[in-house]
Amino acid sequence: MLGCKPVETPVEPNSHLRSKDGEPVDKGSYQWLVGRLIYLSHTRPDIAFAVSVVNQYMHDPHSSHLDVIYRILRYLKAAPEKGVLFSSHNHLRIESFTDADWAGCPDDWRSTSRYCTFVGGNLVT
Known part of the structure; x- marks a missing residue:
């Protein structure tokens, strides 16, 4: 994701995820990404809410949930200086x-x- 387009917020305002939105994705890869984001959120409280949202779907991830993870990563690219x-x-x-x-x-x-x-x-x- 080094060449991705940065975004200003970790999640889209007023967006709500549903449990079965999109196609199912690889559970192992999803859990690996969310685990890394959980670890990072200890020093980046600006992503804590977004990470807690995607964490709720670790048992049955779908493409819409993975899109939120990608948005968080795009936000991190835009704001590398933020942290505790x-x-x-x-x-x-x-x-x-x-x-x-x-x-x-x-x-x-x-x-x-x-x-x-x-x-x-x-x-x-």
Whole structure:
């Protein structure tokens, strides 16, 4: 994917994946790619949501799910400088933020929630 066209966001806004969209793809390759993205998302919180979405379909991946992985890779090409930087902010204040998407999954109407916690101005969870 070195010659791919970069994109500005890791997922398309307002897009919802379904479990059986597209043709089935190789499960092993899909799981290998998602595993690498999960590892990378520890230092790249900007892709964490997109990776969690494609992670939901590891048991039965289809071409539409693989397209999202390719979009994440295209986003990473466009933004190589983004990532977690730990620096001194001269305080140890703890701050937490949370968000939820109530019944946002079109397959089973489950909710998705996420949170982040900063200690001393640095992202820790």
